Amino acid sequence: MPTILVLEDEKALRDMLAFSLVRAGYQVLKARDCSTAKALISESIPDLLISDWMLPGQSGLEFVKELRSDEALKELPIIMLTAKSDEDEKILGLEVGADDYITKPFSKRELLARVKAQLRRAPTKDDSSLTIGELSVNFASHEVILQGNEIHLGPTEYRLLEYFITHQNRVFSREQLLNRIWRNNTEVDERTVDVHIRRLRKALSVAGYDKFIHTIRGAGYRFSHKTAL
Ligand code: CA
Numbered sequence: 001m002p003t004i005l006v007l008e009d010e011k012a013l014r015d016m017l018a019f020s021l022v023r024a025g026y027q028v029l030k031a032r033d034c035s036t037a038k039a040l041i042s043e044s045i046p047d048l049l050i051s052d053w054m055l056p057g058q059s060g061l062e063f064v065k066e067l068r069s070d071e072a073l074k075e076l077p078i079i080m081l082t083a084k085s086d087e088d089e090k091i092l093g094l095e096v097g098a099d100d101y102i103t104k105p106f107s108k109r110e111l112l113a114r115v116k117a118q119l120r121r122a123p124t125k126d127d128s129s130l131t132i133g134e135l136s137v138n139f140a141s142h143e144v145i146l147q148g149n150e151i152h153l154g155p156t157e158y159r160l161l162e163y164f165i166t167h168q169n170r171v172f173s174r175e176q177l178l179n180r181i182w183r184n185n186t187e188v189d190e191r192t193v194d195v196h197i198r199r200l201r202k203a204l205s206v207a208g209y210d211k212f213i214h215t216i217r218g219a220g221y222r223f224s225h226k227t228a229l
Pocket residue numbers: 008009010052053054055
């Protein structure tokens with residue numbers, strides 16, 4: 001039973017979130033501010049954090065940033081709740097390290113879908129290969145098999161695919177992808193990301209698997225083989 005920590009200062013919303021999550025079979029811890037959340041996390045790391053953006057004292061955004069600077073919490077899935085539908089704000093949330101965001105008001109169904117997506121995130125690369133449907137990526141040999149045939153990707157497209165497949169259901173901004181795939185190459189700009197995404201999609205399209213790469217308007221890209229989101 002995964003444990004979800006809900007950080008929300010508004011009592012009614014906090015209780016509603018907890019109620020919905022408990023009913024869906026999760027164990028829930030509640031916190032009304034960052035210091036309470038911090039204390040709970042230091043006792044035991046939850047499987048997922050849902051954090052409001054606007055909180056008294058330290059904001060959710062600052063809190064997520066702080067958590068991500070802790071090596072032990074780098075992989076903790078985090079969903080931000082935001083009342084802001086402003087795209088820049090969403091990107092900011094993702095850039096400090098949130099994995100996804102939910103804009104208020106949201107339905108219970110949307111909440112549970114996003115929670116589920118974060119909790120079923122792909123295993124790490126320690127496994128030597130990963131298969132989704134008829135797409136298989138071997139992390140040691142860099143071999144990519146699609147419907148029984150090897151497909152040949154450029155080195156950047158391979159790195160993108162490997163990154164996506166090991167970080168499924170998360171939204172990445174172009175800047176995040178630049179940092180993670182291209183490392184410190186300052187020569188490339190964000191349009192480069194689009195170019196390589198296009199190439200990767202084209203390579204995957206022979207089997208219709210390009211649909212796994214979702215363009216999230218105003219935010220970036222998400223790789224997901226669950227089209228429901
Ligand atoms: Ca709030």
